[in-house]
Amino acid sequence: MSEQPLSRVTLFVAAGLAAVLVAGVIIASQVLGGSESDEAAPTTTTSQAPRTGPLALAGVDAPDANAPECAKLVGALPAKLPSKGDELARLPLADPAPPAAAAWAGDRGEPVVLRCGLPKPEHAPTESLREISSAISKVKWLLVEGEGASTWYTVDRPVYVALTIPDDAGTGVVQEMSETIAKVLPVT
Known part of the structure; x- marks a missing residue:
């Protein structure tokens, strides 16, 4: 064909x-x-509404939350924490508030949360600990990174303390809390 x-x-x-x-x-x-010729439409981020009222914190397993060391620590916590040039104010907690817990935040954004009396954090023996020096002594922390926030656990004090810090809060928070913990809780 x-x-x-x-x-x-x-x-x-x-x-x-x-x-x-x-x-x-x-x-x-x-x-x-x-x-x-149109460019991509600009994206808008929705900011959180200003914080009002007490902060509700869920209860967690904290068998030593009623220990005298936790009461001493909570009584010594600062009213404000430094965060990238700003200050985070201590927040009132909604009832029923978990024992030995505290939180700080600005007008918007996720709060910094401290909990005392938690069980010993699980970690591999090869995980490295971080030492934050204070004027008094060093505080050893186990850092557990998460999505949007990291939790720092003290591992050298008579009670375990967890400090959950949003990624955008900076390092001033853990430094200030290391000072407070070093003053109040002895090294074990």
Whole structure:
């Protein structure tokens, strides 16, 4: 069978259909979604509403929360914590508040939460501990990183303390809390 060349009419019809298809795509994009020159629409982030009222904290397993060391620590906690040039104010906790717990935050954003009297944190023997030096002594912490926040656990005091810090809070929080813990709780 021999191949016959396409006729001029067939070529013009094919070119015309292609042009109509391209024109249809351009018109549809104009009608449904803008033009080629449009830039991506700016995204807006929704900020949290200003914080009002006491903060509700869920209870966690804290078998030593009523220990005298936790009472001493909670009584010595600062009213404010430094956070990247700002100050986080201590928040009232909603009833029923878990024992030996405290929280700090700004007007918006996630709070910093301290809990005292927790069980010994599980960690592999090869995990490295972080030492934060204070004017009094060093405090050894186990850092457990999470999504959006990290939790620091004291591992060298008579009670275990957990300090959960949002990623955007900076390092001033753990430094200030190391000072407070070093003053109040002896090294074990």
